Amino acid sequence: MEKLMSRVRGKTSRSRWASKKPAPAPAEMVYSSSSSEKSSSSGRSVSSAPPALPNSTEQLIKKVLPVIEKASPIIEKASPVIERTSPVVEKASPVVEKAPPVAEKASPAGKKASPTRTKTSPNRKKASTVNEKTPTVSKRNKKSSPVIEKTSPVVEEAPPVTKRSSPATKRSSPVIVRTPSVIERASPETTSPVVEEAPSVAEEASPVVEEAPPPPTDPSIKSWRRRSSSLTQHLRKSRPKEQIDPQPPETKPAEPPAPDTRRNQHVDAQPPETKPAEPPAPDNSISIVHLIPGLIAPSHSPTWRPQPNLPTGQWNGGPPSVSPATSSRSRTHQPVDLGLHPQYPTASPRALAAHMAVDENFPERLPTAYVAIGSGPGMRDVVDMFLKYPRGRRAHIKFVSVGVASEHMLAMANLGPIMHLNHVPDGVRIDVFFDTADKVDDECNCIKGQKGSMHLDRLTAMRAEKYICIIDCKQRVTSVVSSGAPIPVEITAESYFYVFHQLRATGATVILRSGEPVSTEPYYTVRGTMMIDVSWPLVTNFVAAAKNTGDMLKMIPGVVDHGLFHGDRWILGCRPITVYVGGPNGRVNKMTPYSSSYS
């Protein structure tokens, strides 16, 4: 009986590891009894041979049941021992819980945590560790006699841990304690789930770790995870942003939506499409004007726009006077800022001359006054000067355009009404005709037509009561023909060769004006005429007289008009009645045909 009890005691401890298999057939039991007989001979608890088994199964059961019933109290006595071993197992839990800090320091190998271990709770891990570390126990169970296990359900319901298992459980503690060191030296295949739940590592872990199955819901694990999450938040807050933000661009798309709002804000703050805008390109057009002021002269600037309602000159002389013209032939006109061209704070000498010319020849005739404006670029200064007058002061004026350029300037300045020369009523004279010239000599003879509009200029001058010319002092010459300046001649296209040979016979140099810029095609006016520039290298007495030259040019068939404005208008001449010459230092000289030469 004692032998049998010892066998039962041993089988009870092994029954924990036995699988719950159904009771085998009696025939097999007979066979297994023989096998147990073999194992008992080599086992520790059973030293002698087992008793002979009865042939009948019923008899066997009847004999075995009492034995098992007697063995139950012994098994019950083993329970306290098992209870005493449980605290040992529980003490192993804190050891496991202390693993996270170590795991956080784990090498990047921890990123590749083994998913198989993440599915097991720490307690079950310990058990599995025990199994791995104590293979002999399992072998003993397998080698133990299955007779009692398979015949007695009581044994199968015995506590899972027995005296023999407790030492093995105790031996498992050092294994668990060594877990951190194992983690530290862990290879990607042997990393524990602690690494998987380590916050700092898991945050930067590869998608494999983030896609791991949810952790078990063991209470101890819950508390551990709670502490881990708090630790994660602390690390995120304490870590500099530069360490969080830089991530390889290839890992960002694989990231699931992160709960960290700071990271989202960073991503939103630097999207590819929100790159800082490039600085605007500087405006070089204004710089060009300032760097090369002489390139675009105030009067010739293509970007000219009329400057209405600008304050009168504040520079060095106060506002320009709008007083009636003085009787002085030449007076000093203080340079003033007319506001004509902001890039030139000081008006040009010709602008000052235009200021004086308009000031002294402002038409006062009521109810209607006619003012003609030439087509030269210098007329912009005259237009700007008219804009300085109040609208009521110039309401009675009708402006006569001389060509398209003149009409354009008047329209841009909103000066009006504008009319063509042919619209001026017959028998009505134009009050004043403001114009410019290329050259003006001592007798107020002029050379005009460098822009090709001398024909209209002459027609307008012939109908003007006052023909006022405004020039710069650099355009003053002693004699217009003797100066060698080319004289523009407008001819018909069909008469070119004839006019060319007639002028060559007088010793003249004839140049056919080409298109702008230089072109192989000749320049044609709006009337379809061509322009030639004639000069005399050897100036004879006959040619020196502008009247003689002008009359000669008029006598050649094919010549429409020429640029010599000489004589008096009542004898087919159209010298200006007054020439305003803008000089240096704001000095403006005034010339008349009947006055002495330039002083």
Ligand SMILES: O=C(CO)[C@H](O)[C@H](O)COP(=O)(O)O
């Ligand atoms: O005769 C002209 C046009 O045919 C011009 O009045 C002359 O060429 C002077 O031009 P600018 O106003 O540029 O001095």
